[in-house]
Protein backbone atom coordinates (compact mmCIF):
# COMPACT_ATOMS: atom_id res chain seq x y z
CA UNK A 1 0.00 0.00 0.00
CA UNK A 2 1.39 3.46 -0.80
CA UNK A 3 1.74 6.37 1.63
CA UNK A 4 -1.49 8.09 0.58
CA UNK A 5 -3.56 4.94 0.93
CA UNK A 6 -1.97 4.05 4.26
CA UNK A 7 -2.70 7.49 5.74
CA UNK A 8 -6.17 7.55 4.22
CA UNK A 9 -7.11 4.19 5.71
CA UNK A 10 -5.62 4.96 9.14
CA UNK A 11 -6.96 8.55 9.43
CA UNK A 12 -10.43 8.48 7.85
CA UNK A 13 -11.51 11.81 9.41
CA UNK A 14 -8.50 13.83 8.28
CA UNK A 15 -8.17 15.75 4.96
CA UNK A 16 -5.52 13.97 2.86
CA UNK A 17 -4.62 14.72 -0.75
CA UNK A 18 -2.20 13.39 -3.37
CA UNK A 19 -0.12 15.62 -5.61
CA UNK A 20 -1.49 18.68 -3.84
CA UNK A 21 -0.27 22.18 -4.85
CA UNK A 22 1.79 23.91 -2.15
CA UNK A 23 2.01 27.41 -3.67
CA UNK A 24 -1.35 28.57 -2.18
CA UNK A 25 -0.05 27.73 1.32
CA UNK A 26 2.94 30.06 1.02
CA UNK A 27 3.15 33.86 1.08
CA UNK A 28 5.30 33.77 -2.09
CA UNK A 29 2.69 31.68 -3.98
CA UNK A 30 5.51 29.66 -5.57
CA UNK A 31 6.22 25.95 -5.76
CA UNK A 32 5.03 22.59 -7.03
CA UNK A 33 2.90 19.94 -5.31
CA UNK A 34 3.36 17.79 -2.23
CA UNK A 35 3.38 14.09 -3.06
CA UNK A 36 0.99 13.65 -0.11
CA UNK A 37 -0.57 16.51 1.84
CA UNK A 38 -2.42 16.21 5.12
CA UNK A 39 -4.03 19.00 7.10
CA UNK A 40 -4.28 18.91 10.90
CA UNK A 41 -7.21 21.13 11.87
CA UNK A 42 -7.07 20.40 15.59
CA UNK A 43 -4.44 19.60 18.21
CA UNK A 44 -5.80 16.03 18.49
CA UNK A 45 -5.60 15.51 14.73
CA UNK A 46 -2.03 16.84 14.74
CA UNK A 47 -1.04 14.33 17.44
CA UNK A 48 -2.79 11.42 15.65
CA UNK A 49 -1.01 12.25 12.38
CA UNK A 50 2.37 12.53 14.12
CA UNK A 51 1.87 9.22 15.94
CA UNK A 52 1.09 7.48 12.66
CA UNK A 53 4.07 9.12 10.96
CA UNK A 54 6.29 7.92 13.79
CA UNK A 55 4.98 4.34 13.22
CA UNK A 56 5.73 4.58 9.50
CA UNK A 57 9.24 5.87 10.24
CA UNK A 58 9.73 2.99 12.67
CA UNK A 59 8.67 0.50 10.00
CA UNK A 60 11.08 2.13 7.50
CA UNK A 61 8.12 3.07 5.29
CA UNK A 62 9.02 6.76 5.60
CA UNK A 63 12.16 8.69 6.59
CA UNK A 64 12.40 11.87 8.65
CA UNK A 65 13.59 13.91 5.67
CA UNK A 66 10.48 12.86 3.73
CA UNK A 67 8.28 14.70 6.27
CA UNK A 68 7.79 18.47 6.25
CA UNK A 69 5.77 20.47 8.79
CA UNK A 70 4.14 23.47 7.14
CA UNK A 71 3.24 26.46 9.30
CA UNK A 72 1.98 29.68 7.71
CA UNK A 73 4.42 29.23 4.80
CA UNK A 74 5.89 32.72 5.26
CA UNK A 75 9.58 31.78 5.20
CA UNK A 76 9.61 29.16 2.45
CA UNK A 77 10.82 28.78 -1.10
CA UNK A 78 9.18 25.58 -2.34
CA UNK A 79 10.86 23.92 -5.35
CA UNK A 80 9.06 24.03 -8.70
CA UNK A 81 9.12 20.21 -8.50
CA UNK A 82 7.33 20.36 -5.14
CA UNK A 83 8.10 18.12 -2.16
CA UNK A 84 8.64 14.36 -2.72
CA UNK A 85 7.13 13.20 0.55
CA UNK A 86 4.54 14.06 3.17
CA UNK A 87 3.63 17.66 4.01
CA UNK A 88 1.70 18.14 7.25
CA UNK A 89 -0.08 21.49 7.27
CA UNK A 90 -0.50 22.49 10.89
CA UNK A 91 -3.72 24.47 11.38
CA UNK A 92 -4.19 23.40 15.03
CA UNK A 93 -5.07 26.70 16.62
CA UNK A 94 -6.24 27.55 20.13
CA UNK A 95 -5.47 29.73 23.16
CA UNK A 96 -5.85 29.13 26.85
CA UNK A 97 -5.47 31.95 29.39
CA UNK A 98 -4.65 30.69 32.91
CA UNK A 99 -2.99 32.27 35.97
CA UNK A 100 -2.31 35.50 34.10
CA UNK A 101 -0.42 33.75 31.28
CA UNK A 102 -1.29 32.10 27.97
CA UNK A 103 -0.70 28.72 26.35
CA UNK A 104 -1.28 28.37 22.60
CA UNK A 105 -1.35 25.57 20.02
CA UNK A 106 1.46 25.76 17.50
CA UNK A 107 -0.83 26.42 14.51
CA UNK A 108 -2.18 29.61 16.09
CA UNK A 109 -1.59 32.59 13.78
CA UNK A 110 0.86 34.98 15.42
CA UNK A 111 -1.12 38.16 14.52
CA UNK A 112 -4.15 36.66 16.33
CA UNK A 113 -2.02 35.66 19.32
CA UNK A 114 -0.64 39.21 19.59
CA UNK A 115 -4.03 40.94 19.49
CA UNK A 116 -5.57 38.45 21.93
CA UNK A 117 -2.75 38.76 24.47
CA UNK A 118 -2.77 42.55 24.29
CA UNK A 119 -6.53 42.53 24.82
CA UNK A 120 -5.85 40.61 28.07
CA UNK A 121 -3.23 43.26 29.08
CA UNK A 122 -0.36 40.81 28.49
CA UNK A 123 2.48 42.62 26.73
CA UNK A 124 5.66 41.53 24.95
CA UNK A 125 4.51 40.13 21.61
CA UNK A 126 3.87 43.61 20.15
CA UNK A 127 7.53 43.59 19.02
CA UNK A 128 6.55 40.92 16.48
CA UNK A 129 3.74 42.92 14.84
CA UNK A 130 3.23 42.33 11.09
CA UNK A 131 5.08 38.98 10.96
CA UNK A 132 2.69 36.54 9.19
CA UNK A 133 3.88 33.40 11.03
CA UNK A 134 2.20 30.67 13.05
CA UNK A 135 3.39 30.11 16.60
CA UNK A 136 5.27 26.91 15.62
CA UNK A 137 7.11 28.64 12.78
CA UNK A 138 7.94 31.63 14.99
CA UNK A 139 9.53 29.32 17.59
CA UNK A 140 11.35 27.18 15.00
CA UNK A 141 12.86 30.30 13.39
CA UNK A 142 13.28 32.21 16.70
CA UNK A 143 11.99 35.26 14.84
CA UNK A 144 13.41 38.70 15.46
CA UNK A 145 11.14 41.68 15.90
CA UNK A 146 11.63 45.41 16.38
CA UNK A 147 14.02 46.72 19.09
CA UNK A 148 16.23 43.58 18.75
CA UNK A 149 13.48 41.42 20.30
CA UNK A 150 13.87 37.66 19.90
CA UNK A 151 10.87 35.38 20.22
CA UNK A 152 12.67 33.07 22.67
CA UNK A 153 12.66 35.91 25.24
CA UNK A 154 8.88 35.46 25.55
CA UNK A 155 8.77 31.66 25.83
CA UNK A 156 8.33 29.79 29.07
CA UNK A 157 8.04 26.20 27.83
CA UNK A 158 7.40 24.28 24.64
CA UNK A 159 5.50 21.04 24.27
CA UNK A 160 6.95 18.77 21.60
CA UNK A 161 6.31 15.42 19.93
CA UNK A 162 9.48 13.45 19.21
CA UNK A 163 9.24 11.59 15.88
CA UNK A 164 12.19 9.41 16.94
CA UNK A 165 10.80 8.19 20.27
CA UNK A 166 7.07 8.79 19.90
CA UNK A 167 7.11 10.66 23.23
CA UNK A 168 5.42 13.95 24.05
CA UNK A 169 7.39 16.15 26.45
CA UNK A 170 7.66 19.70 27.71
CA UNK A 171 10.95 21.57 27.30
CA UNK A 172 11.77 24.61 29.39
CA UNK A 173 12.75 27.48 27.09
CA UNK A 174 15.65 28.45 29.38
CA UNK A 175 17.18 24.98 29.00
CA UNK A 176 17.50 25.34 25.21
CA UNK A 177 20.07 27.34 23.29
CA UNK A 178 18.75 30.21 21.18
CA UNK A 179 20.41 32.77 18.95
CA UNK A 180 19.48 35.27 16.25
CA UNK A 181 17.17 33.34 13.86
CA UNK A 182 18.44 30.09 15.40
CA UNK A 183 16.68 27.54 17.58
CA UNK A 184 17.20 24.06 19.02
CA UNK A 185 14.50 22.81 16.63
CA UNK A 186 16.52 23.57 13.48
CA UNK A 187 19.16 21.04 14.54
CA UNK A 188 16.56 18.55 15.89
CA UNK A 189 14.03 18.03 13.07
CA UNK A 190 12.58 15.06 14.97
CA UNK A 191 11.07 17.51 17.52
CA UNK A 192 7.71 18.82 16.37
CA UNK A 193 6.32 21.80 18.25
CA UNK A 194 2.79 21.15 19.54
CA UNK A 195 2.13 24.11 21.81
CA UNK A 196 3.90 26.67 23.98
CA UNK A 197 3.40 28.53 27.23
CA UNK A 198 4.42 32.16 26.84
CA UNK A 199 6.09 34.46 29.35
CA UNK A 200 4.43 37.85 28.94
CA UNK A 201 4.17 40.98 31.09
CA UNK A 202 0.84 41.88 32.73
CA UNK A 203 0.61 45.69 32.60
CA UNK A 204 -1.25 48.64 31.07
CA UNK A 205 -1.23 47.62 27.37
CA UNK A 206 -1.55 51.17 25.92
CA UNK A 207 2.17 51.74 25.11
CA UNK A 208 2.39 48.19 23.67
CA UNK A 209 -0.72 48.76 21.56
CA UNK A 210 0.77 52.00 20.29
CA UNK A 211 4.04 50.24 19.30
CA UNK A 212 2.01 47.45 17.66
CA UNK A 213 0.02 49.89 15.48
CA UNK A 214 3.08 51.97 14.66
CA UNK A 215 5.05 48.84 13.59
CA UNK A 216 2.14 47.60 11.46
CA UNK A 217 1.88 50.88 9.61
CA UNK A 218 5.66 51.26 9.12
CA UNK A 219 6.33 47.70 7.95
CA UNK A 220 3.30 47.57 5.63
CA UNK A 221 4.88 50.40 3.63
CA UNK A 222 8.10 48.59 2.71
CA UNK A 223 7.70 44.87 3.48
CA UNK A 224 5.38 43.34 0.86
CA UNK A 225 3.49 40.15 1.69
CA UNK A 226 4.18 38.56 -1.74
CA UNK A 227 7.62 37.62 -0.38
CA UNK A 228 9.12 35.17 2.11
CA UNK A 229 10.44 37.94 4.35
CA UNK A 230 14.18 38.63 4.40
CA UNK A 231 16.07 36.49 1.92
CA UNK A 232 19.33 36.64 3.90
CA UNK A 233 20.24 36.81 7.59
CA UNK A 234 22.05 39.96 8.65
CA UNK A 235 25.76 39.19 8.81
CA UNK A 236 27.36 40.21 12.14
CA UNK A 237 27.69 44.01 12.28
CA UNK A 238 25.86 44.66 8.98
CA UNK A 239 22.36 44.92 7.52
CA UNK A 240 22.07 42.63 4.49
CA UNK A 241 19.47 44.96 2.92
CA UNK A 242 21.77 47.96 3.16
CA UNK A 243 24.67 46.14 1.47
CA UNK A 244 22.42 44.84 -1.35
CA UNK A 245 20.96 48.33 -1.82
CA UNK A 246 24.43 49.92 -2.00
CA UNK A 247 25.32 47.54 -4.82
CA UNK A 248 22.32 48.79 -6.83
CA UNK A 249 20.14 45.65 -6.82
CA UNK A 250 16.77 47.23 -5.92
CA UNK A 251 14.21 46.60 -8.68
CA UNK A 252 16.36 44.04 -10.60
CA UNK A 253 14.41 41.05 -11.95
CA UNK A 254 14.75 37.49 -13.19
CA UNK A 255 11.44 36.47 -14.70
CA UNK A 256 8.73 37.65 -12.30
CA UNK A 257 11.07 37.52 -9.28
CA UNK A 258 12.21 41.01 -8.31
CA UNK A 259 14.47 42.54 -5.68
CA UNK A 260 11.88 44.55 -3.82
CA UNK A 261 12.07 48.26 -4.77
CA UNK A 262 11.30 49.24 -1.14
CA UNK A 263 13.45 46.69 0.75
CA UNK A 264 16.58 45.24 -0.86
CA UNK A 265 16.59 42.12 1.35
CA UNK A 266 13.14 41.05 0.09
CA UNK A 267 12.46 39.27 -3.21
CA UNK A 268 8.87 39.53 -4.39
CA UNK A 269 6.82 37.42 -6.78
CA UNK A 270 5.22 39.79 -9.27
CA UNK A 271 2.82 37.08 -10.46
CA UNK A 272 4.38 34.14 -12.32
CA UNK A 273 7.82 33.83 -10.69
CA UNK A 274 9.21 30.31 -10.43
CA UNK A 275 11.26 29.03 -7.52
CA UNK A 276 14.23 28.83 -9.90
CA UNK A 277 13.76 32.54 -10.84
CA UNK A 278 13.80 33.45 -7.14
CA UNK A 279 16.84 31.28 -6.39
CA UNK A 280 18.81 32.49 -9.43
CA UNK A 281 18.23 36.11 -8.37
CA UNK A 282 19.15 35.40 -4.74
CA UNK A 283 22.33 33.59 -5.80
CA UNK A 284 23.33 36.41 -8.16
CA UNK A 285 23.01 38.86 -5.23
CA UNK A 286 24.94 36.51 -2.93
CA UNK A 287 27.80 36.17 -5.44
CA UNK A 288 27.96 39.93 -6.09
CA UNK A 289 28.05 40.76 -2.36
CA UNK A 290 30.82 38.23 -1.82
CA UNK A 291 32.84 39.43 -4.79
CA UNK A 292 32.56 43.17 -4.06
CA UNK A 293 32.34 43.25 -0.25
CA UNK A 294 33.90 39.94 0.82
CA UNK A 295 30.79 39.20 2.92
CA UNK A 296 29.08 35.81 2.80
CA UNK A 297 25.30 36.12 3.04
CA UNK A 298 23.44 33.10 4.45
CA UNK A 299 19.83 32.33 3.56
CA UNK A 300 17.15 33.20 6.11
CA UNK A 301 14.52 31.61 3.87
CA UNK A 302 14.14 27.84 3.98
CA UNK A 303 14.36 25.81 0.76
CA UNK A 304 11.80 23.01 0.54
CA UNK A 305 12.19 20.13 -1.94
CA UNK A 306 14.86 19.58 -4.60
CA UNK A 307 16.75 22.43 -6.29
CA UNK A 308 19.51 22.47 -8.85
CA UNK A 309 21.90 24.58 -6.76
Ligand SMILES: Cc1cc2nc3c(=O)[nH]c(=O)nc-3n(C[C@H](O)[C@H](O)[C@H](O)COP(=O)(O)OP(=O)(O)OC[C@H]3O[C@@H](n4cnc5c(N)ncnc54)[C@H](O)[C@@H]3O)c2cc1C
Pocket residue numbers: 027068069070071072073074075076090106130131132133134135136137138139140141142143144145185191192193194223224225227228229230302
Ligand atom coordinates in the same frame (compact mmCIF):
# COMPACT_ATOMS: atom_id res chain seq x y z
C1 LIG B 1 6.09 40.17 4.94
C2 LIG B 1 6.96 39.31 5.83
C3 LIG B 1 7.60 39.87 6.92
C4 LIG B 1 8.43 39.10 7.75
N1 LIG B 1 9.04 39.70 8.81
C5 LIG B 1 9.84 38.95 9.61
C6 LIG B 1 10.50 39.56 10.74
O1 LIG B 1 10.34 40.75 11.02
N2 LIG B 1 11.29 38.78 11.52
C7 LIG B 1 11.47 37.45 11.25
O2 LIG B 1 12.22 36.80 12.00
N3 LIG B 1 10.86 36.85 10.20
C8 LIG B 1 10.05 37.57 9.38
N4 LIG B 1 9.43 36.97 8.31
C9 LIG B 1 9.69 35.54 8.00
C10 LIG B 1 8.67 34.53 8.58
O3 LIG B 1 7.43 35.12 8.87
C11 LIG B 1 9.22 33.86 9.84
O4 LIG B 1 10.41 33.16 9.55
C12 LIG B 1 8.23 32.87 10.48
O5 LIG B 1 8.76 32.37 11.67
C13 LIG B 1 7.85 31.68 9.64
O6 LIG B 1 6.77 31.04 10.31
P1 LIG B 1 5.71 30.17 9.51
O7 LIG B 1 4.65 29.73 10.45
O8 LIG B 1 5.28 30.88 8.30
O9 LIG B 1 6.63 28.91 9.16
P2 LIG B 1 6.87 28.24 7.74
O10 LIG B 1 7.42 29.25 6.80
O11 LIG B 1 5.68 27.48 7.32
O12 LIG B 1 8.04 27.22 8.13
C14 LIG B 1 9.29 27.70 8.55
C15 LIG B 1 10.05 26.54 9.22
O13 LIG B 1 9.43 26.25 10.47
C16 LIG B 1 9.17 24.84 10.56
N5 LIG B 1 7.98 24.64 11.38
C17 LIG B 1 6.78 25.29 11.27
N6 LIG B 1 5.93 24.85 12.23
C18 LIG B 1 6.59 23.91 12.95
C19 LIG B 1 6.23 23.08 14.06
N7 LIG B 1 5.01 23.12 14.61
N8 LIG B 1 7.17 22.24 14.56
C20 LIG B 1 8.42 22.17 14.01
N9 LIG B 1 8.79 22.92 12.94
C21 LIG B 1 7.89 23.78 12.42
C22 LIG B 1 8.94 24.43 9.11
O14 LIG B 1 9.10 23.04 8.94
C23 LIG B 1 10.00 25.25 8.40
O15 LIG B 1 11.26 24.62 8.46
C24 LIG B 1 8.59 37.72 7.47
C25 LIG B 1 7.92 37.14 6.37
C26 LIG B 1 7.11 37.93 5.55
C27 LIG B 1 6.40 37.30 4.38
